[in-house]
Amino acid sequence: MSVDSMRAHVADSWHLSAAAGVDAEAAEAPITLDAGDLRDHRSAHPLARVFPLLDDVLGQAARECGAIMAVSDAAGQLLWVCGTPSTLRRAESIGFVEGSNWDERMAGTNAPGMALRLGQTVLVRGSEHFRRSVQPWSCAATPILDPTSSSLLGVLDVTGGDDIAVPQTTAMVRAAARMAEAELARDLLTGRPEAPRSGPGLQVGVELLGRHEALLTVSPDGRSGTTLRLTPRHSEIVLLLGTAPHGLSGDELAVLLYEDDGASSTLRAELNRLRHLLGDELLVSRPYRLAAAVAGDWLAVEARLAAGDLRGALRAYRGPVLPRSTAPGVVRLREQLHHSVRGGLLACREPDLMASWTRSAWGADDYEMWLAQLDVVAATSPVRALVEGQVARLDRELG
Incomplete structure (x- = not known):
C-alpha cells in the first residue's frame, strides 16, 4: 500500500508497530499462552460462556466462506480460532493460532489489535497489515464488553481473503458481538451461579477523559442503565462529587468550582437543576454527595497507575x-x-x-x-x- 493512500488510523498503527520494534519481515505472531496455560485461561474466561453461541452464529458462516472466526482476550491473546482444517493450516503460517498474541505492539497492524486499542469496530484490508506475511489476508474485528462495567472482555474477529473486506462483514461481526453481550447480560438478570449479581443500590459510570461534556450512566442494581450527556458545569460537579465519596459542603464545592467568591446562589441553582435531572435518591445533600457506587474512566487510569500497569x-x-x-x-x-x-x-x-x-x-x-x-x-x-x-x-x- 502506498503511503499516499493509507488511512489515518492505519498509519498511526504502523507508526506504533514500528516504534514497538515489530519486524515487518517476521512470519509469525508470538505465542504468549502455551497449551496448558491456554486451556486454564480459556475455561476461566467470561467469554467461555458465550463462545458456543458465537461459534454457532458466526463461526459456521466463516467456515462456509473459507474464513476464520477468532476470539481474543483483552490482552490480544487468541483463545479460540475456528475454521476449516485447510484454512487453519494456512493461518498457521502467519501465527494466527490459539495462544498467539495479536496486540499491535507484538504482531503489527491488524484488526483484532486495533479494535483492542481503539475500542471500536475495525476493518483492515490486505496490504494495510504491517507484517508482509499477513498482507494476503483481510480481517474485521470488534470489541466485546462486559454488560455491567463496560470493561473490555476481548475481541471478536473474522479473518479471510479479499471478500472479507466489505461492510457486510463488519456489520455481521458487530451484530454477533452485541448478541454475545446480550447473552452475558441475560446471565446476570437470571441469576445463573456462574454470573454473580451486583450488590443492591445504584451504580454510576462517568466518562469525561478528553470530553468537554461528561457522559453519565445510571444503572439500578447492575442492570443496563440510562446514559445522560451533562452540561459542562454539571460535568464538573459530578467529577468533584465522584472524587469525594464522603461528600462536600456547599462552601467546599463552591471553592472547587468557582474562581471567585460569591457564587453560592449560582451553585444552589445548578445543584437544583442537576437534582431534577438525576433524582433525589442519587444526588443528596448535607453534605452533597452521590448516593451510588461511582466508576469513572479517570479512576480506572489512576488504579492502573497504582498497580504499576503503565501500558494499561x-x-x-x-x-x-x-x-x-x-x-x-x-x-x-x-x-x-x-x-x-x-x-x-x-x-x-x-x-x-x-x-x-x-x-x-x-x-x-x-x-x-x-x-x-x-x-x-x-x-x-x-x-x-x-x-x-x-x-x-x-x-x-x-x-
Missing part, C-alpha cells in the same frame, strides 16, 4: 480531564492525572509508549517527551527520522 493506564487515558474546564478543583485533578501518566512515560523509556503519547493531540507538542523518545529510539529504527523532524520543528517554534 495509557490505553485507558483518552485525553485530559474535562479539558476546557477552569474550575480550580477540576484543574488540579486534571493536572495531577496528566502529570502522573506523563511522568510514568518519561521514566519507563519505552519507545512505543512514548510514541502513543506524542501521536496524541495532547502530546504532539510535548518537547520533553519528543527528546526522551529520541534518546531511546534506535538509530536504525524507521521512526527515528520522524522523531528527529518533530524535535527540529519544536526547536524552530520554541526558538
Whole structure:
C-alpha cells in the first residue's frame, strides 16, 4: 500500500508497530499462552460462556466462506480460532493460532489489535497489515464488553481473503458481538451461579477523559442503565462529587468550582437543576454527595497507575480531564492525572509508549517527551527520522 493512500488510523498503527520494534519481515505472531496455560485461561474466561453461541452464529458462516472466526482476550491473546482444517493450516503460517498474541505492539497492524486499542469496530484490508506475511489476508474485528462495567472482555474477529473486506462483514461481526453481550447480560438478570449479581443500590459510570461534556450512566442494581450527556458545569460537579465519596459542603464545592467568591446562589441553582435531572435518591445533600457506587474512566487510569500497569493506564487515558474546564478543583485533578501518566512515560523509556503519547493531540507538542523518545529510539529504527523532524520543528517554534 502506498503511503499516499493509507488511512489515518492505519498509519498511526504502523507508526506504533514500528516504534514497538515489530519486524515487518517476521512470519509469525508470538505465542504468549502455551497449551496448558491456554486451556486454564480459556475455561476461566467470561467469554467461555458465550463462545458456543458465537461459534454457532458466526463461526459456521466463516467456515462456509473459507474464513476464520477468532476470539481474543483483552490482552490480544487468541483463545479460540475456528475454521476449516485447510484454512487453519494456512493461518498457521502467519501465527494466527490459539495462544498467539495479536496486540499491535507484538504482531503489527491488524484488526483484532486495533479494535483492542481503539475500542471500536475495525476493518483492515490486505496490504494495510504491517507484517508482509499477513498482507494476503483481510480481517474485521470488534470489541466485546462486559454488560455491567463496560470493561473490555476481548475481541471478536473474522479473518479471510479479499471478500472479507466489505461492510457486510463488519456489520455481521458487530451484530454477533452485541448478541454475545446480550447473552452475558441475560446471565446476570437470571441469576445463573456462574454470573454473580451486583450488590443492591445504584451504580454510576462517568466518562469525561478528553470530553468537554461528561457522559453519565445510571444503572439500578447492575442492570443496563440510562446514559445522560451533562452540561459542562454539571460535568464538573459530578467529577468533584465522584472524587469525594464522603461528600462536600456547599462552601467546599463552591471553592472547587468557582474562581471567585460569591457564587453560592449560582451553585444552589445548578445543584437544583442537576437534582431534577438525576433524582433525589442519587444526588443528596448535607453534605452533597452521590448516593451510588461511582466508576469513572479517570479512576480506572489512576488504579492502573497504582498497580504499576503503565501500558494499561495509557490505553485507558483518552485525553485530559474535562479539558476546557477552569474550575480550580477540576484543574488540579486534571493536572495531577496528566502529570502522573506523563511522568510514568518519561521514566519507563519505552519507545512505543512514548510514541502513543506524542501521536496524541495532547502530546504532539510535548518537547520533553519528543527528546526522551529520541534518546531511546534506535538509530536504525524507521521512526527515528520522524522523531528527529518533530524535535527540529519544536526547536524552530520554541526558538
